[in-house]
Each structure stands twice: as structure tokens, then as C-alpha cells.
Amino acid sequence: MLAPERSAEMLEAEQMILDTVRKLVKEKVEPRAAEIDAKGEYPKDLRDLFAKNDLLGIPFPEEYGGLGSFQTYVKVVEEIAKACASSALIVAVQELGALPIMIAGSDAQKQKYLPKLATGEWMTSYALTEPTSGSDAANMRSTAVRDGDHYVLNGTKVFITNVAVADICIVFASTNKELGPKGVSAFIxxxxxxxxxxxxxxxxxxxxxxxxxxxxxxxxxxxxxxxLGEEGEGFKIAMKTLDKSRPGVAAQALGIAQGALDFAANYLKERVAFGK
Structure with missing residues (x-):
């Protein structure tokens, strides 16, 4: 499927954003990258920097404070990943955790969450994987039981990116074990x-x-x-989210590879061996 044609104004706006991102990466991200990885510390200063420059809301719909441009979003992820993969995930996970709300949220849920996620006032995460299952929802052991006007969730999720620094987390749990994947539901x-x-x-x-x-x-x-949505729609929401978010993962991988190539090329230009 071909991407929709974009106007000259949209392309100009994208170029301005990418110029800003490259400047921020050169001046702020690149000098911190080695330290971030060595210390294993989440770069809150860079998260705040990205939020200040409206980078977190790029894939969000305009009516909720975003730019509404998925193509610009993946290019931004790529540019940041050239210098620091951890920092690129700040932007990528914000999209991942917001997608279920964009896809299946009610108007009230979208109004409550998306504007704050677009600005970075709130950060989000996405919890699908379990110790015994990844996207294999038929083996999902986490449960959600309706209790009056509440749900009670029990279970364990693993490998959840950035949840330790998030304000909300999209969680998938079974509301009807007998239905397998059709019994999985999604919750904020x-x-x-x-x-x-x-x-x-x-x-x-x-x-x-x-x-x-x-x-x-x-x-x-x-x-x-x-x-989110109705009971039993969680697996469908999860799969739609993963399909939509995978280009961002590819953009991060491309950025990491390009950054490594650029680093190696610059090293070769500077290296002195055998007097040359």
C-alpha cells in the first residue's frame, strides 16, 4: 500500500523537524550516549528535551495535540537511534503505548489520555508478554475479573520496556479463559x-x-x-498495535546500523597505521 501523497507544507514542516532533531542529537544526545549505556540510567533530561521540542507527539492525531505524521515519526526515531538506541526508545515506546488508545479508545479515553501523552506530561508503556507467552494470547495467564464497576487484574508480565518510568501501561489480560485469544481484553x-x-x-x-x-x-x-473497546477485543487490539508499531522498530534498527557505519567510517579516516 502506497503512502498518501503529502503537501509541500507537510514536507517543509518535516524538514524543519528533522533539522531540529539532528541538531539536538549532535549537541545533546551524542555526547551523553556512552554514559547513558555505561551507567544504565534512563535519560530523563533527554525525555524532557524531546517533550519540550514536541517530538513525542509527532504520530498523534492533530486533534489531540500531535502532528499526525507517522512518516515523520519513523524518521525522527531513526535520527535519534544513530546516536543512542536507548534515547530513541523514549519516542518509540510513547507511540507503542498510545496506539491501543488511538485504535480502540472511546472518545472520553482519547480526550483524557492522548493530549497528555502527546506533550510528554504522561509517559506510557505496553505490557503483553508473559513468562510463558509472547503474542501467543491463547496461553495468556493474566486474568481480569469484573467486580461491580471495577476489574481486578492478576498475573505477571515480562520484558516491559520503560514501564519503570511510565505513568500508564496498556495491559492485556484474559476475561474469559475458555475463549482463548477471543477472551483477551485490553486495559489502561x-x-x-x-x-x-x-x-x-x-x-x-x-x-x-x-x-x-x-x-x-x-x-x-x-x-x-x-x-479498551469491548471484552474479548484485546488480541485484535494487540495485533493491530504491533503491526502499526513495527516500522518504528525497523527505523530504530536502521538508525543503529547507520550510526555504527558512520562511526566506523570516521574512525577509518582518522586512523594512522604504518605511517599512513
């Missing part, structure tokens, strides 16, 4: 909800400035109006 959890707990921190080979945590749902009680 707040990370300060009672029973929403962070488990172990994963120790990784790289991208150490982006925390990856286990999430433990221990009788996590949330209002029923935080259900």
Missing part, C-alpha cells in the same frame, strides 16, 4: 494503581538506558471504564 492501568507492582529489572547486553522490567499484577483494581 496507571502505574500507581494499587496492586500494580514492578518486579525484577532485566540486565541486558545493550540499550541499558531503557529500563526493562517485570510487572506483577497483584489484585490490581481499576475502574471498569479503563477497558
Amino acid at each position: 492501568c496507571h502505574t500507581n494503581d494499587p496492586g500494580f507492582k514492578l518486579g525484577k529489572v532485566e540486565h541486558k547486553m545493550g540499550i541499558k538506558g531503557s529500563p526493562t522490567n517485570e510487572v506483577i499484577l497483584d489484585n490490581c483494581r481499576i475502574p471498569a471504564d479503563r477497558l
